[in-house]
Amino acid sequence: MSILNKILFLLCLVHSPYASASEGRFTLVPQGGIVPFEATCFDTEATAKLLTWKEFLKQEEQKQCEFEKRTLVLDYDLVMENLQITLDETHARTQIEIETRDKELEELRNIIKKNKKLNVPFIIGTSVAVGFGVGFGTYHFASK
Amino acid sequence: MEALLPFLGKHWKEIAIALLLFVVSFFWWQDHNGLVNAYDASVESYETRIKDLKESYKRETERKEAALEEYQEKMENLEDEYSEYKNNIVEVKSERIQELVRLRMENPRQLIAEIEERFHFEYIE
Numbered sequence: 339m340s341i342l343n344k345i346l347f348l349l350c351l352v353h354s355p356y357a358s359a360s361e362g363r364f365t366l367v368p369q370g371g372i373v374p375f376e377a378t379c380f381d382t383e384a385t386a387k388l389l390t391w392k393e394f395l396k397q398e399e400q401k402q403c404e405f406e407k408r409t410l411v412l413d414y415d416l417v418m419e420n421l422q423i424t425l426d427e428t429h430a431r432t433q434i435e436i437e438t439r440d441k442e443l444e445e446l447r448n449i450i451k452k453n454k455k456l457n458v459p460f461i462i463g464t465s466v467a468v469g470f471g472v473g474f475g476t477y478h479f480a481s482k
Numbered sequence: 483m484e485a486l487l488p489f490l491g492k493h494w495k496e497i498a499i500a501l502l503l504f505v506v507s508f509f510w511w512q513d514h515n516g517l518v519n520a521y522d523a524s525v526e527s528y529e530t531r532i533k534d535l536k537e538s539y540k541r542e543t544e545r546k547e548a549a550l551e552e553y554q555e556k557m558e559n560l561e562d563e564y565s566e567y568k569n570n571i572v573e574v575k576s577e578r579i580q581e582l583v584r585l586r587m588e589n590p591r592q593l594i595a596e597i598e599e600r601f602h603f604e605y606i607e
Contacts, residue, residue, distance in 0.1 A: 361601070361602045361603055361604065362601065362602075362603040362604070363603060363604045363605075363606050364597060364603045364604075364605060364606070365605065365606045365607065366586075366590050366593070366594065374606055375606065382582075382583050382586045382587075383579070383583060385582070385586070385597075386578075386579040386580075386582035386583050386586070387579055389582055389596060389597065389600055390575050390578045390579050390582065391575075392600045392601065393578065393600065394571060394574075394575055394578075397571075398571060401564070401567055401571075402564075405560065405564045408560055409557070409560065412553060412556055412557055412560070415553070416549060416550070416553040419549045420546055420549060423542055423545045423546055423549065424542065427538050427539070427541065427542040427545075430538050430541075431534075431535055431538045434531060434534040434535060434538065435531065438527050438530050438531040438534070439527070441527060441530075442523055442524060442526075442527035445523035445526075445527075446520055446523055446524075449516050449519045449520055449523065450516070452516075453512060453513075453516045460505070460508065460509075464501075464505045467501055468498070468501070471494060471497070471498045471501070474490060474491070474494060475491075475494050478491040478494065
């Protein structure tokens with residue numbers, strides 16, 4: 339096969355109906371008319387529905403996507419708010435524990451302080467009384 | 483004083499024991515009183531803590547319920563809005579279908595142009 343024949347064969351392949359990828363064909367046919375190619379026929383209503391579906395498809399998908407997104411945001415916000423509330427209240431409870439324990443400790447310290455304060459004069463008084471008693475007893479025995 | 487001294491001299495042991503008992507009793511009473519006060523302080527502290535913790539848990543529940551209510555309200559609004567949109571789009575699409583049906587009768591060239599634009603199909607005469 340010569341080079342020219344090969345080129346012609348390739349050109350035939352390129353221009354064959356199978357090689358050219360068509361997007362699709364359509365025609366408007368009156369009732370009883372003949373379609374010049376093999377076709378699936380839709381009536382005007384069905385065609386209008388298909389056109390409308392295509393026309394609104396993007397808008398509807400966008401709206402649905404937006405709805406799903408806003409729903410997710412609301413869910414997420416609720417979870418976050420609940421976590422924040424739990425955090426706040428846990429913090430508040432920890433503060434309550436600390437404050438009441440501090441207060442209790444302070445009161446216990448005061449009680450201990452008060453007891454210590456009271457002990458000293460009574461120990462002195464008791465010592466004086468015992469000393470007096472011992473002295474008096476000694477004097478008594480010595481005078482006998 | 484003259485009568486007291488012989489009495490004290492005679493009963494100094496009993497008086498010393500009585501004094502000792504008094505002192506021991508006093509210290510015992512003081513310790514007991516301190517323990518009672520410490521116990522009271524602990525009880526008061528626990529009561530305060532329990533009260534405040536209960537308030538905190540109640541507040542937490544109320545806040546969470548309020549957040550949930552707000553969420554439900556917002557979700558309902560969102561669903562209503564979307565539902566309204568869907569109802570509206572059904573009407574708009576219906577009108578558009580009727581418009582295209584009319585277009586087929588009145589201006590087929592424009593319908594052809596629309597089909598070409600939307601689907602990129604090739605028109606065959």
